Amino acid sequence: MPDQFVKFPRRESIVFFEKAMNTHNRVSGYKCLSDSYYEIYRDELPTIRVFVANYYALSVADYYDIVSDYEVDCLVTISNWNRVTQDAYELGKSNGVGVFKMGEFLGALNYARPCTYIRPIDQEDNGRR
Structure with missing residues (x-):
């Protein structure tokens, strides 16, 4: 896969992200x-900086690649078939950076610190213990 379709999403994915931001009830603007890098303004919550990527499986190496170049509160892998490795998720959480798939990010937007959002998959795991 060409690199421009790994770190940086295709145009239609960016349009999808922006449309989701325009319709989310917590986002005011x-x-x-820059390419794939946003400041998100939220009603009654702090502004956050978000990098939108298209990594098939956002890993620890991808996490470091992004945070070395951008100041972020959240990393989002945009496509529905993409995923986040558990190690990248935990590393981000320990550093105060939310690392999410798009659907998870939409839920995390409702939290003052999105990195405190517990993904549904982790809620399910906690229920089994």
């Missing part, structure tokens, strides 16, 4: 700071 956003500003595109």
